[in-house]
Amino acid sequence: MSSVLLSSQSFLVAGDDIAAGVARATGSELGRLDDIIASAAASWQVAPDKLDAALLRPPSLFGMADATRRRLVRLVMAECSRRVAGGDTVIHVPFAASMVPGISHVLRVRVTGSADERARAAANQLHLPDAKARKRIDADDRAIDLIGTVLFQRRDTDADYDLVVQVADRTPEAIVSEIVQTAAERSYQPTSYSVKAAQELAAAHCLEAALAARGIDASAAVKDGLATVKAWAAVSRRSEAAKVVDTTASRLPAIKKVELAWVDDLFETYAASMR
């Protein structure tokens, strides 16, 4: 069975129901956003509301710094890829297409609705007049575009997904059935390559998250047992970061060896080289 990562546009209440229906129909573990955030927060000792804000609160002048947001979302990505590597799972999160990239047995689904439909839902849920509900939908979409650009350097669009499902005039059961049928197609079945790739990605995300939880930016890749980690850390924090990498890697069976490189991007280093 493939894993399903699903995103839904704001005010489409069907998103959680659809994810639950797919999980039931396929016998997969269900991960709602709240569960994913709670697990990530517990694993990395971070306040859940920070993770929630990093994923959903739009960037603002006095809000969360972009670097902090990216670091926090690393923890959510680590939790998603851990679940995918662990077996059949259905996860309902924002930016589903980007959370566990490059794994062929992950079906990425986007649940969308028309602006009218979403505005009606927003008006009902928030008791707003139609014009205000429509403004709220537009603001939500702009926020998602901005957050996506900060986190993944691109907007979250239909083109990033394997399957785009319109909820208009369709029952949740019909939508669940379409997703389950697509997930059962041979293209989305696990292969030796994709299972190994999922385990390696989960290991890489786990290393990045371990460092991110301590405020250290890093990018990691794992291939055939070798973990290559590039970390941005001040000289005073490098021994701490190296210990974190060693301790984390020792718990991950996909990692046999680690190569750790430091990236020095201090402005004064570049300035000195130009003199």
Add this chain to the structure above:
Amino acid sequence: MKEQIDVMVLDDEPMVGKRLKVILSRMGCNVETFEDPRRALERISDKRFHIVVTDVVMGDVDGLQVLDRVRACWPDSKVVIMTAYAMMAMAREAMAKGAFDFVAKPFEPVEIRNVVARAAKELGFDLLNGGQ
């Protein structure tokens, strides 16, 4: 007499064929190796191989064409695609065309043994316990 499982290994790199022949023969498979994909395609038309293990990038004939030929001639046979250029899109294409599995090179002997054993099991052969 116990029926042996026939396996074709196709890779334009001779060393891969040699190594896989040793590994798979030890499991009890009857292995034929090919380096020239055109000769392999002719052989597939003549003889049913239960399992075909093929590289994907081999000059003018690629592994997906081999997969097509096997599916056309022997729909029950299992095809395992191996490649050094593993990508999500390629894995999906191979699976959509009916490959049994997709393996990225380099792999450990145990990985290919497990894949072939799984394919054999689907055909009714028990390679891990040495019987049908």
